[in-house]
Amino acid sequence: MTLEKRKKIEMYRKLLEIRHFEEKVYDLYGQNLVPGTIHLYAGQEAVAVGVCANLRRDDYITSTHRGHGHCIAKGAQLNRVMAEILGKKTGYCKGKGGSMHIANFSVGMLGATAVVGAGLPIAAGAGLSIRLRKTDQVVACFFGEGASNQGTFHEGINMAALWKLPVLFVCENNLYAMGTRQSRVMAIENVADRGVAYGIPGVVVDGNDVMAVYEAACEAVERARSGKGPTLIECKTYRHKGHSRFDPATYRPKEEVEEWMKRDPITRFRARLLEMKTLTEEEADKIEQDVAAAVEDAVKFAVESPFPAPEEALEHVYI
Amino acid sequence: MREITYRDALREALREEMLRDETVFVLGEDVGRYWKGAFKVTKGLAEEFGDERVQDTPISESAIIGVATGAAITGMRPVAEIMFGDLSTLAMDQIANQAAKLRYMFGGQTKVPLVIRMPFGAGVNIAAHHSQSLEAWFIHVPGLKVAVPSTPYDAKGLLKTAIRDDNPVMFFEHKLLYSIKELVPKEEYTVPLGVADVKREGEDVTIVATLYMVHKSLAAAEELIKQGISAEVIDPRTLVPLDKETIVKSVKKTGRIVIVTEDCKTGGVSAEISAVVAEEAIDYLDAPVKRVAEPDTPIPFSPPLEKFVIPDENKIIGAVKEVVH
Numbered sequence: 030m031t032l033e034k035r036k037k038i039e040m041y042r043k044l045l046e047i048r049h050f051e052e053k054v055y056d057l058y059g060q061n062l063v064p065g066t067i068h069l070y071a072g073q074e075a076v077a078v079g080v081c082a083n084l085r086r087d088d089y090i091t092s093t094h095r096g097h098g099h100c101i102a103k104g105a106q107l108n109r110v111m112a113e114i115l116g117k118k119t120g121y122c123k124g125k126g127g128s129m130h131i132a133n134f135s136v137g138m139l140g141a142t143a144v145v146g147a148g149l150p151i152a153a154g155a156g157l158s159i160r161l162r163k164t165d166q167v168v169a170c171f172f173g174e175g176a177s178n179q180g181t182f183h184e185g186i187n188m189a190a191l192w193k194l195p196v197l198f199v200c201e202n203n204l205y206a207m208g209t210r211q212s213r214v215m216a217i218e219n220v221a222d223r224g225v226a227y228g229i230p231g232v233v234v235d236g237n238d239v240m241a242v243y244e245a246a247c248e249a250v251e252r253a254r255s256g257k258g259p260t261l262i263e264c265k266t267y268r269h270k271g272h273s274r275f276d277p278a279t280y281r282p283k284e285e286v287e288e289w290m291k292r293d294p295i296t297r298f299r300a301r302l303l304e305m306k307t308l309t310e311e312e313a314d315k316i317e318q319d320v321a322a323a324v325e326d327a328v329k330f331a332v333e334s335p336f337p338a339p340e341e342a343l344e345h346v347y348i
Numbered sequence: 349m350r351e352i353t354y355r356d357a358l359r360e361a362l363r364e365e366m367l368r369d370e371t372v373f374v375l376g377e378d379v380g381r382y383w384k385g386a387f388k389v390t391k392g393l394a395e396e397f398g399d400e401r402v403q404d405t406p407i408s409e410s411a412i413i414g415v416a417t418g419a420a421i422t423g424m425r426p427v428a429e430i431m432f433g434d435l436s437t438l439a440m441d442q443i444a445n446q447a448a449k450l451r452y453m454f455g456g457q458t459k460v461p462l463v464i465r466m467p468f469g470a471g472v473n474i475a476a477h478h479s480q481s482l483e484a485w486f487i488h489v490p491g492l493k494v495a496v497p498s499t500p501y502d503a504k505g506l507l508k509t510a511i512r513d514d515n516p517v518m519f520f521e522h523k524l525l526y527s528i529k530e531l532v533p534k535e536e537y538t539v540p541l542g543v544a545d546v547k548r549e550g551e552d553v554t555i556v557a558t559l560y561m562v563h564k565s566l567a568a569a570e571e572l573i574k575q576g577i578s579a580e581v582i583d584p585r586t587l588v589p590l591d592k593e594t595i596v597k598s599v600k601k602t603g604r605i606v607i608v609t610e611d612c613k614t615g616g617v618s619a620e621i622s623a624v625v626a627e628e629a630i631d632y633l634d635a636p637v638k639r640v641a642e643p644d645t646p647i648p649f650s651p652p653l654e655k656f657v658i659p660d661e662n663k664i665i666g667a668v669k670e671v672v673h
């Protein structure tokens with residue numbers, strides 16, 4: 030598959046946006062500017078970027094507690110995502126949601142849920158709505174391998190498969206759900222194998238290779254748009270940090286961490302772009318500098334934004 | 349006596365009961381040696397009792413409670429941990445239709461000695477999916493007992509009793525309580541279910557509070573006494589069974605009641621306690637019943653918003669002054 034140069038550069042920029050954004054979130058947390066908890070996406074960027082690069086603005090995604098990257102990949106503005114994480118009035122959810130519950134309906138980001146596995150039936154429901162409204166949109170539903178042990182995974186995928194709904198079920202298998210290694214809670218190695226049980230394709234891809242993810246998602250989107258139903262895509266990946274900000278992740282063997290760090294999706298893609306002469310070193314550096322500046326702007330915007338007024342807590346319970 | 353945290357107190361209760369009775373075992377997400385429980389309550393237990401008796405599970409709340417129930421009706425005494433109380437929603441059928449009803453529905457043939465431990469409550473800015481107080485949902489289900497300990501002493505004593513109880517017990521642990529400390533006896537003791545504790549005696553007003561709100565109410569009482577108002581603070585400690593007698597007796601003495609809970613006001617724990625007072629002590633009241641509770645919203649993320657909806661000392665003091673003056 031030949032991808033236009035412009036597209037590849039766009040993907041590279043998005044990968045960097047997410048990485049820099051997450052590094053800033055990590056720092057801001059250390060400065061006590063981020064309330065609550067955070068689950069960083071660093072290391073998994075290729076999944077969100079590779080999938081979302083296939084989506085139109087009017088397509089949908091659903092996300093998880095580890096959702097900053099999904100939001101950014103789908104086209105949300107960095108400054109408003111950052112403002113939400115800091116609990117500010119200018120955040121997409123006006124400070125009601127925070128890091129684990131960001132949504133931006135204007136770009137089809139139907140929301141992150143902090144309840145593991147809750148997004149799958151909701152994604153299927155968005156698919157059903159597409160069917161009923163007779164549009165050609167698709168839905169990409171992101172979730173972790175841990176979520177695939179919830180009933181909602183099985184119930185949601187079964188319905189989507191049965192009704193041939195236009196959904197991509199994108200499992201980000203980062204090997205661990207909190208401190209629990211996948212092999213200690215599942216008797217199979219590939220979540221994708223569960224596709225068979227519902228009569229849909231289940232494919233395994235290298236989740237740290239943005240092109241591989243792009244290609245798998247491209248096929249699944251075509252399938253979905255043409256009415257052939259859902260695909261289960263399992264992206265093997267790894268989170269760079271602990272589960273949440275204070276998790277030192279001591280349950281992961283050092284060699285394993287090192288091995289995966291060598292497969293960093295951004296370093297790999299950069300090398301490939303240079304090798305394919307899509308970008309020169311200077312161009313690649315320039316993109317990174319631009320991204321870093323944009324993220325700085327987002328931080329400034331978020332930090333300077335006001336908190337919501339306390340009484341706003343009472344708004345939005347009902348219409 | 350030595351000072352230990354609420355977290356340590358719970359761990360001691362689990363450990364002592366596991367030593368005492370081989371049928372007691374723990375299961376839940378990340379309760380084992382790798383994570384030791386989301387709030388570290390089960391730290392060290394897997395090392396001492398082995399991974400089978402401190403069983404890590406997949407992220408499958410419904411099945412966690414289902415398998416615990418299945419084990420309970422066949423001779424075991426499981427203590428299941430749901431990582432956050434909000435997630436008990438995923439296990440609602442297994443809790444409310446299965447565990448709670450099996451004994452009754454099967455004409456008393458079986459029993460379900462099951463404890464479901466759950467951290468819950470707001471105050472740490474983790475928003476609508478991880479901060480709720482859902483005690484009221486469970487007091488509405490016949491067959492379930494509901495424990496709500498507010499101190500290390502009560503937490504240990506109640507958990508031991510809950511584990512020995514032959515009924516399913518929902519055991520609520522407020523996140524902000526885990527680190528509080530108190531003197532707790534080294535010797536074996538238990539706290540019975542259904543016996544309230546008068547945490548502070550007073551004459552002018554009865555404050556009934558649960559869980560973290562007990563501490564806020566005690567702080568409010570301390571402030572109120574400086575202003576010449578003497579508040580009695582009662583902690584029911586369990587909501588099912590509810591020690592109505594202690595509450596009613598206090599209301600008969602003070603003639604005024606303020607109920608302080610962190611859950612939503614409508615249909616909440618405070619509504620049930622109000623009804624008890626209305627039924628059994630209305631003639632003794634010199635002022636209307638007053639409730640301080642969450643104003644019927646999901647828990648918002650941003651700190652000023654969360655602070656606005658959660659009861660605090662000032663709101664309690666305000667409510668007390670309304671009924672006293």
Ligand SMILES: Cc1ncc(C[n+]2csc(CCOP(=O)(O)OP(=O)(O)O)c2C)c(N)n1
Nearest residue numbers: 095143144145173174175176205206207435
């Ligand atoms: C229903 C539910 N159970 C438990 C939790 C607590 N929890 C939060 S994240 C997490 C691990 C999720 O693992 P996975 O789905 O693989 O996603 P990852 O964190 O690896 O991205 C758990 C157990 C939760 N939020 N929701």
